[in-house]
Amino acid sequence: MQKLEVIITGFGGQGIVLAGRILGQAASLGDHKESTLIQSYGPESRGGACSAQVIISDGTINYPYVRQPDILAAMSQAGFDKFVNDVRPEGFILIDQDMVKVKGLERDYFAVPSTRMAEELGRKMMANIIMIGFITAVTQSTSLEATRQTVSASVPKGTEEMNIKAFNKGYDYGLSLLKARDKKASGQAGALA
């Protein structure tokens, strides 16, 4: 049985819980798997620490809390610091590079400037959607089509197009990053032979 434990973390107002819900719904309604969502807020719930725990599984989920995340997507320093050491050794660590400094982290991680990209698109609030695109590309936790459709169905009416654009940005960024790693690993970093 394939099971994925995901934590998306940040602070209130970033749309962390929405991001978790989109991921879970994409998995269940789109990819026909099981999923659960737990949201938790820190003591100072407005603007304070906030995280969404999502479990995606091929079979029944008996316990909805994340014990050891396979995927950590951190959009705040506090959230990153809190969970980074729990991530499975073969798991993915994803960060918003504008919000998180990894400091002495000695393992591989994936960074995306989602807040800056959202600002460039004209809406800082969409950083979470960019992060979902990025998670989708890098971890393939949910399928592209299901996630894209869930984004479109979950955002306020009239903003679908913008949010899909944001999703695509994050997704493309993720693909580019993977490609860059591949190319460098195979020694073809440039355009000239």
Added chain:
Amino acid sequence: MGNDQANKNLKIVLFLCTWGPHAAFQQLQDKDCRIPAQVKMVRIPCSGRVSKALLFKPFEMGADGVVLVGCGSGVCRYGVGSITAEKNVADTRKILDLLGLSRKRLRLGAFSPEEPQALLDFLNGFIEEVGAIGKSPVIRPVKPEKHNDHSLAIKEIIQKHDVYSCQECGKCSSACSLTLAGKQYSPRAIANAIIGGKVDDPQVQKDVWACLTCGICYERCPSAVNFPEFIRDVRAVIKSAQGNGNEAHGGFFGSLSRTMTSPEIKGNHWNWLPEDIKTDSSSKVLFFGGCAPYFDIFFKNHLAPSTLDSVSDSLRLMNFFDIHPRVLDDERCCGHDLLWTGDRENFLKLAKLNVDAINQSGAEEVIISCPEGYRTFVKDYPQAGLDMQFKVTHIHEFLEREISKGSVGFKSLDRKITFQDSCRLSRHMEMAEPARKLLARLSPLSFTEMTDSGAGAICCGNCAWSGCDSFSKALQVKRLRQARETQGDLLVTSCPKCQVHLRCAMKDPFFGKDLEIEMMDLTSVMAKTICWE
């Protein structure tokens, strides 16, 4: 032999030097030898005087083969004639290969007066060889119809471009590239003379042909009179009455484009493609390369440009992003130059052949690096009513699209750069920005704009290989001085023709090294420095 019958229909043009070989030829005539009837002899003063344009012209007219016969090297009465002839023939043969006509249709010979029989054997041998390739697929292009009264057509053009809305403010005339180069020239006056019914006035016609169609005047005009397009359409009318006569380089490039209007020609447009470049004949993305391969061959001995780099490096950049585009072997000239020199009939033929070929290929996106080609595909093909089942993207847009996805960086470039805008992109298409976004991504020692840049940039001094004169030169000199004033050491360009024309000015012996600056297409600069991060 059945072949004999077929060979009888061949049309062979023989350019024959009047000195040694003509004496041999005369002996054949005197001795009543059978000179093959297919051979039409043109007596010339020296084989070196037959330019590439002249060597090529018979092919445009439907000739099956051309022979240039002169004196052996070392025997040439003028010293360098035979050497020049060798170079011209070698280059023209390469051009015939690209076109898919086969280099074998053009041959160079050298005979002394003592060799009449050898000359005869040579001619017969050539006919055999051409016969083996077969008739030329080129259909002689039709001459435009002669319209005696074109006042109605001119009126329609005036209306179409709403030239009546001209307020006679004169902004165009004070900004015009030619005026600023010192020519007595006024777009306002031309527009008003044509409105006043003076299109047949010889001076007005001269002025109509002199315009560079650079578009600065349109850029400035408060009434938005699109003067360059107006001029283009007027040219199409007066050309059909009087012909042009302003072609640079003996009209070679016009001949070349018109030759490509023959549907049966099966080109070899990509026979030079370097091996490291990957293409895929089933890709949904098609790269349209344009005429740069011809430019580099044509100017090899004179300017030695490397405009082909913009094509190869565009492809390399696409490959960098894992796009292996399809290319069309029988890609033809887009027709830009014919359209802008008044040959609308032949422009339409090329447009249709290109669009049909691309539609049939099933490509969904066409990427173009040549600014003229881009404008022609985006503006003029749809205006001509062609049904294009694909979208068109300029390479700068493509690059921005891919690079903005992230993880791409640029190695530092040890040069001080400046940038030459192309009139077609920066003005006609209002696309000065994409190139600048790309330039901002590079890390050169410095990037300094010239005094005039973007939509107001000074042009390279010539358009559509027509009307090149001392004012073209003056403009080029002015532009190169601006480039040198930036203290830069690399002039980044976006149009292959800018490179050809500006290089032409740099080679002016009167200026020595004063105007020299290295040039490189933006795509080449990017291909050299781009890397995954």
